[in-house]
Amino acid sequence: xxxxxxxxxxxxxxxxxxxxxxxxxxxxxxxxxxxxxxxxxxxxxxxxxxxxxxxxxxxxxxxxxxxxxxxxxx
Amino acid sequence: xxxxxxxxxxxxxxxxxxxxxxxxxxxxxxxxxxxxxxxxxxxxxxxxxxxxxxxxxxxxxxxxxxxxxxxxxxxxxxxxxxxxxxxxxxxxxxxxxxxxxxxxxxxxxxxxxxxxxxxxxxxxxxxxxxxxxxxxxxxxxxxxxxxxxxxxxxxxxxxxxxxxxxxxxxxxxxxxxxxxxxxxxxxxxxxxxxxxxxxxxxxxxxxxxxxxxxxxxxxxxxxxxxxxxxxxxxxxxxxxxxxxxxxxxxxxxxxxxxxx
Numbered sequence: 001x002x003x004x005x006x007x008x009x010x011x012x013x014x015x016x017x018x019x020x021x022x023x024x025x026x027x028x029x030x031x032x033x034x035x036x037x038x039x040x041x042x043x044x045x046x047x048x049x050x051x052x053x054x055x056x057x058x059x060x061x062x063x064x065x066x067x068x069x070x071x072x073x074x
Numbered sequence: 075x076x077x078x079x080x081x082x083x084x085x086x087x088x089x090x091x092x093x094x095x096x097x098x099x100x101x102x103x104x105x106x107x108x109x110x111x112x113x114x115x116x117x118x119x120x121x122x123x124x125x126x127x128x129x130x131x132x133x134x135x136x137x138x139x140x141x142x143x144x145x146x147x148x149x150x151x152x153x154x155x156x157x158x159x160x161x162x163x164x165x166x167x168x169x170x171x172x173x174x175x176x177x178x179x180x181x182x183x184x185x186x187x188x189x190x191x192x193x194x195x196x197x198x199x200x201x202x203x204x205x206x207x208x209x210x211x212x213x214x215x216x217x218x219x220x221x222x223x224x225x226x227x228x229x230x231x232x233x234x235x236x237x238x239x240x241x242x243x244x245x246x247x248x249x250x251x252x253x254x255x256x257x258x259x260x261x262x263x264x265x266x267x268x269x270x271x272x273x274x275x276x277x278x279x280x281x282x283x284x285x286x287x288x289x290x291x292x293x294x295x296x297x298x299x300x301x302x303x304x305x306x307x308x309x310x311x312x313x314x315x316x317x318x319x320x321x322x323x324x325x326x327x328x329x330x331x332x333x334x
Binding site for chain 1: 085
């Protein structure tokens with residue numbers, strides 16, 4: 001089976017901490033940070049980077065498009 | 075392999091479209107408006123029609139759409155976006171005209187303009203974001219508010235006897251001869267986002283082929299107005315909004331879809 005590995009980069013200043021990206025991630029990669037950004041929102045971050053497949057589900061439901069997705073075949 | 079090895083420009087598979095400006099969206103966290111804005115802009119980008127696209131912004135939460143969408147865009151008086159879009163499309167028949175409206179704009183004050191523009195079959199795209207409440211003004215009851223739903227002007231829930239039933243404007247306009255493509259979508263999960271994007275692309279293609287009016291309703295959440303967190307409001311929407319506003323195509327290629 002061809003394996004893919006992905007990674008996401010969250011723009012922490014754009015993220016409003018709505019958590020919509022968390023239930024759509026089937027690999028449970030994303031968690032909310034305990035720190036806050038300049039606006040006071042807890043931002044999303046990649047808490048479990050090993051299992052990310054770069055499926056872009058989180059990025060396409062993000063209303064503020066704070067997530068950029070990268071993917072590589074290995 | 076380390077994350078740092080994956081994060082390289084050549085491996086990038088998704089990022090924000092260049093047709094959205096860098097301005098921070100004025101919407102509440104988790105609001106479907108942001109996703110809907112981005113989908114429209116992504117479709118315009120993918121079809122390569124940005125030079126020929128003119129948008130019409132409404133009054134409501136999305137009144138500042140002209141600050142966020144990096145296309146030629148104007149703004150209409152409350153509810154009059156389809157009338158303005160008619161004028162633009164008749165002046166420039168080869169341009170792609172779209173309106174982006176909420177339920178207070180399209181289904182309340184602008185009902186007349188909406189119905190007549192649809193009846194005339196203008197060659198425009200109407201994007202209608204329905205969240206069942208007046209979001210910007212503080213969560214008052216809208217024509218699309220569900221029976222029993224609490225809002226600031228119906229604190230005991232909407233009563234059908236005194237306040238009437240929710241207006242299914244999309245079914246209403248699907249019955250008019252002028253409309254070519256009428257559909258109802260949602261943007262709260264990845265599956266629905268992909269379907270909604272396909273529908274929006276279809277609508278702009280209809281404009282290109284001069285087929286007539288395409289109408290896309292997007293059932294959305296209003297977590298501030300509904301007084302829930304974004305994920306709760308999405309679940310509430312699935313349980314309560316979708317039975318009343320079922321998703322799917324209502325009219326395709328000018329023909330009403332038969333309910334099975």
